[in-house]
Amino acid sequence: MDRTRFFVRVAAIYALIGAFMGSHMAGGGGLQLSAIHAHILVVGWLSLFAFGIYYKVFKIPKDSKLAKAHVWTSFFGVFGLTVGMWLYYTQPIDGLSAFNTVFFIVGGTILLVAFALFAIMTFLYGKFISEDA
Template identity: 45%
Template sequence: MSYSKRLLIASAFFGVIGVGIGGHMAGAGSLAWSAVHAHILVVGWLSLFAWSMYYKVYTPPNAALAAVHFWTALVGAAGLNIGMYVYMMDTFLPEVLSLILYISMGTVLIISYIVFFIMTILQPE
């Protein structure tokens, strides 16, 4: 399966989760999950969708960079949101561990954006 298709499926998954959380927040009358909700939709749904379209329209200039981008995008998008949830919702993990998860997965996502930026610079017209 192509990177485009896999990113599109992941994007749709994040969209369903984000809409579900939004519906829950509206029904509960609480904004407690608003940061997680926003990041799921912007990072998970919107960014993965945009990257899916990039892979559909363009052939990546470097296969290794494309692989790094794809995996850091998926792991970073999922990990950042899970880390944010665990940290902000004061769950079962000690605070220091949840903060490490949150920051490390955010770093993976940043790497994904940097690799994508490099790929766009290298992309022939």
């Protein structure tokens, strides 16, 4: 799997969703979804894009199990956090408030694990992270 391509493409989808939400909120005059909009843009667009650039700039081994875990926890964590946040705040289906809360918490926790894996990776593969050619 090309980690850079994957992250940049998924980030572009989140950027489109976030921009659409922002446009919709501005046009409608309501800011009820602003926290969700902000998280979609920050963790969905900016973080995933930054991770993609990280894998492009620094030559992290393609067979790294840590990098593979980072990619998938990032993907599922962003999805879980943003969709869970939307479910939690909008409650679109009556009677699912416990499910919505758990979805939100689990998504956020998976994303936290992804950021922890990223931090570990920057130290484990530190020899690849340098200004020297």
